[in-house]
Amino acid sequence: MTTPELAPRGLFGGVIAVWIAGGLTAIAIGVFVPLEWRAAWLTIGLGACLLLAFVVQLTAGRSKGFIDRVAGSVLGALLVMGIISAGFGLAALFQG
Structure with a gap:
């Protein structure tokens, strides 16, 4: 039988970390990937964020609210x- 945690640590930091990783991924894709390949790479980047979200939440070790x-x-x-990709799209539209 396990004992409950007296002061469970906050798990919202893992959610924010995935948001930051998504933002950095979108910026990197917008800077380094040609315009015609950005949509495909953004899909791959979002898939990587999904995997990162699973890893972060599984390492937290709390099952309550996992799916949320x-x-x-x-x-x-x-x-x-x-x-971020809308910003890059507008910049490409007005660039030239």
């Missing part, structure tokens, strides 16, 4: 990557 934390991580990464 993974969903929040991936949804936030999707929104961050979408906003």
